[in-house]
Amino acid sequence: MRGSIFRGSIGVVGVLIVGTAMGTACSSSSSGNGNAKDAGSAPAAGGTGAFGIVTVNGMQKLYLPQESGDPTTGNGYISVVNVGVAGNGVAGAPALITNIDLGTSDYATATGGDSSTVIAASTDANKIWFINPQNDTLTKTITLDPSYGRSGFSGGGGYVTGIAVDSANHRAILSVWNGFAIVDLNSLTISSVIQAPPSENFGFDSVHQRIIAPFYDCSTSLDGTGAAPPFCNQFFGPDGTTVMSEGVNIIDLADNTVYTYEDPSADDPNTPVGGEPDSASADPTTQKIVVPSESGGYQNIIDLSNAQFDKTKKTVTAPHAYVQNLDLEGVAIESNKHFAFWEEEGSQNVAVADLGSVAVDGGSNTPTATMPDLPNSGGSWSNLGDPHGIAVTTGLADGHSVGFVVDGSRHWVARVDLEKMSQLQATDAGDGIPSGVTSDQMATVVTFLDATTKP
16 A cells, blocks of 8 residues: 555545436536536536536537548548437437537647637647637637647647636636647737646646646647656655655645645655556546546545645645555546546546545545446447547436546547446456456446447
């Protein structure tokens, strides 16, 4: 068990991929990509990834960037998918609303938004696109100025690696090579940059106005001259002298102070959340955050509701628990029922945990679930890589927690009822250790949505 201020593990009560046919749209937003104004006062979900989900005029729409050119124009485009359509289980259901032409051969890799504005950005192109979700039309394109470099991570990095929308303040947050660019959604311009080590996929707490910013490989993020951000070596461990090259920062948007998380009792206090913290997500209601350690193969659960922020030292400490042996890199948290939903890059594996059930007995192996094969004998499911293809929301019809993952071809969206997923029982090989939820079990709770075909 890794050392921490609070020792424990999250008990994953099931793993699965989603669910039942849903006849209506859902509330809230995607993996942190803005608050859906049509959905009332629900906070934005707390992570960032490849696609944003927004509720517009009673319909929930997923904005899925496509990494190939439009067959007719050759331009980059975004598929708009109605994720609330009545499904047909693993047989698949047509769900495409329309495709949005980006007006250039450049393509987007991430989106985020709310009911007034959707933003698309790219790891490979220095463009930002603004979309009107009321009519799904492109309204403006801007080009990043030459001072913007590219971040570097184990999964690639690039110009923009994540997007969150802060609807209450009508702004967006973009993860860039030297921190976080703030976009004014009134003028559709970049208004400022908060300097910090870059994040591969960051988290956002829309209620407490905090960016959850895991970092590693800062020195591989380079501007146009080949120079790394000058502050990469300015974050230190608890001894005050050892450079913390891998960790997580908590940025308070009230004054843009960057606080570095410390856990003096961790196995290695200079890497308090393990190697390659690949992503983050926040539960704005409970203030718990989840940070996967990609190279460590486990999950960090940090409780910021009991955090101590030191304004002078610019450090933060908080109770710290672990989910052992859960080697999944992408995470999103649904704040209504407090489910964390994970996916593994380029694999069939997903997992779910109720963040409200924390065990303190050292924990046991957390089972993962295997996705069903694609419809029509289309081969094995394979999750997206970076940016992570995962999102969560809350169902309008039944209030259930719902998760979404997308296959590597960007043809299929899987809709997951996280509550039914959590009730699936992993098989036992006879040694008392769950071997995982099977694809057949998963097939009872998954609905595949065809992102390329209109109903």
